[in-house]
Amino acid sequence: MTKNTRMTKQRKAILRVLKNTESHPTADWIYEQVKKEIPNISLGTVYRNLNVLSELGKIQILDYGSTYSRYDGNPKNHYHFRCEKCGRVYDIHIDLFDDINKIVNEKTAFQVNEHRLEFTGLCPICQNEN
Ligand SMILES: [Zn+2]
Ligand SMILES: [Zn+2]
Secondary structure, eight states, X not given: OOOOOOOOHHHHHHHHHHXXXXXXXXXXXXXXXXXXXXXXXXXXXXXXXXXXXXXXXXXXXXXXXXXXXXEXXXXXXXXXXXXXXXXXXXXXXXXXXXXXXXXXXXXXXOOOSOOOOEEEEOOHHHHHHO
C-alpha cells in the first residue's frame, strides 16, 4: 500500500481552516475558505484530503445521514448538539465518555470501545427567536 500520508500544502491549508472554526462546516464551506489561499484547488481535492485527514485521525467526519457530511477539526471524542431549526452543530463540553463506556461494560456482556451520542433540539439563538 502506497498511500500518501504526507502533509501537502493543500492538506495543511484544509486542516488549518478546520482547526480555526467551531462551526463544523460542510466541504463546500471549507472549499470556499481554502480557495482564498489556493485559488486553483478543486472541490474534489478538498473531499479527497478531508477523507485522508480523517483516516489519519486528525479530523472527524460527522455523518448525518441524508444531509451533508460535516467536518470537525477536533479529532478527540466529544458530543454534539444539532439544532433542529437552523441546522447548526455545536460542541457539548461535558466529558462522560469514560463513564458511559464503563457503565455499559459493567452492566452488559459487551466489551465497549466507542459510543456515539448526539443531542438535538433548539440552540440558544433559535430559542431567543421564539
Ligand atoms: Zn438553531
Ligand atoms: Zn465538534
